Amino acid sequence: MVVQTVPLKDLVARVDLGLTVLCGADALDRPIRWAHVSELEDPTPYLVGEELLLTAGVRFPSDVPAYVAGLVSSGVSAIGFGVEPEFPTVPSSLVEACEAQEMPLLEVPPSTPFLAVSQALGALLAEIAVREQRMLADSQRALTRAATRVRPVESVLTTLAVVLNCRADLVDPASAPDDVASLVGRVASGSGPRSASAQVGEEHVTLDPVESAVLVVRRSAPLSPSERAVVAVALALLGLLRRDVESERGQIARLAASALLRSQVAGVANVLGPGPYRVVAGESPADYDVLAQRYGPLVSQAGNGFLALVPAVFEVSGPVGVSSPFMEPELVSASGTSPDSAPGLAVGRAAAEATALLARAKATGSPAFPASDLSSLVDPVAAREFARRELAGLLGRPELIETLRVWLGQHGSWDRTAALLGVHRNSVRHRISHVERLLGRDLGEADARASLWLALTWLD
Known part of the structure; x- marks a missing residue:
């Protein structure tokens, strides 16, 4: 069972108690689990740690430094000394011993019964419990909503990062950052711990497996038990979503295969006319209905959206990714049985291209076509290197990349x-400011926006 704690400073801040800090003012962040009253010369056998020990000095110890040392070794967080009726002021020997051994010492005034201190501590603990339960419930709802959005894996990671004020990344073992590569490998292998936590530089890092990947959470302070519960919810959702992603990737290939198998009966040309053709990827139900009505047998639902094999010239109004035009001379081999004919190869490549372009389409709200004009003049390898160089400060931060993509696509609105992102406008402003700091760029400048838009276009 996990017992909640309260920082000592929260108890000291209660004006109604009138507590005075006599020493240890720089240690008021110490956790307090409970208040314990004892007038024994040696109460250590009855202590478990992180107490606020309350005493009025009824049996004041003869060896005060040894008394304080025993409390320190037992894990006591602070001492509260009640003045009167035994002592009109806190004994100077106790103050000196506490200062020497860095033990916080509070003076409890005669008007404050020890019971009032215990009740105040109980109220603070209850407030924290209610606050954390509310945080857990709100976080569960936010993560569940995120899992239903466009690009659900990225949305869940972004939501987790906001809720816990942390950095959350889903890392593949083969491309894990150097500082956590060994931990990621052990957690992902299945032969090591099921989860791990460690201090890496100035960050506290926790790692948990998600299918074949690892969720890496970084922040300045360790996670509390309730925050670990939030991570557990995210892990469950990410596990389901990762399986869906793998299934969706397979569905792209199945779309190509099923479309071509159907073409053996009806013939793609009979449905679409002579080539060239394109593949369209989208998520709008309205676009799906339009395309399904026109090209029914060659439209397939895929995950949260759809993929369609269409003529090179077609009409849609919403955000869709559109592949390059292609001919499909190998739709059906002469015998229909040759394993070397690789039926659907062009369709599969086009489906992957259209799916990648869908992210840009959702950012702009209009169809996204393959790069042309300037992009067509750039070597693909050089383009990717440029993209990674321009966006180096954002790599591994999908929530910032997605925010920048949508913000640029919406002309800074x-x-x-x-x-489009399903967040508050102030969150967008905060993220864009963070992007500017990480990249060292002024997004008010036109050339910065143009360079970053090209980098986002070429990143994948």
């Missing part, structure tokens, strides 16, 4: 970006 805070309200439209917030609506």
